[in-house]
Amino acid sequence: KEYGERHRDHAGNLPVDDLAAKLADVDALVAGDRNRPIVLYCRSGGRAARAKALLVEAGFRQVTNLGGIDDWTRP
Numbered sequence: 001k002e003y004g005e006r007h008r009d010h011a012g013n014l015p016v017d018d019l020a021a022k023l024a025d026v027d028a029l030v031a032g033d034r035n036r037p038i039v040l041y042c043r044s045g046g047r048a049a050r051a052k053a054l055l056v057e058a059g060f061r062q063v064t065n066l067g068g069i070d071d072w073t074r075p
Contacts, residue, residue: 044068
């Protein structure tokens with residue numbers, strides 16, 4: 001729902017609760033290069049932090065959590 005209301009241009013949407021099961025999709029997005037940068041955000045930053053931990057544990061090396069979209073955009 002949040003993604004539909006507001007998101008950064010060209011951002012994808014992969015809910016953190018689905019992330020573990022969709023690591024192959026993330027691999028495809030980075031063309032199999034786990035050194036490519038991945039930037040995460042959510043409404044407040046908490047889910048992005050969970051997603052970052054999962055991705056780092058899975059071997060992705062350049063994962064950045066921008067935090068919460070509410071912190072750096074206006075509705």
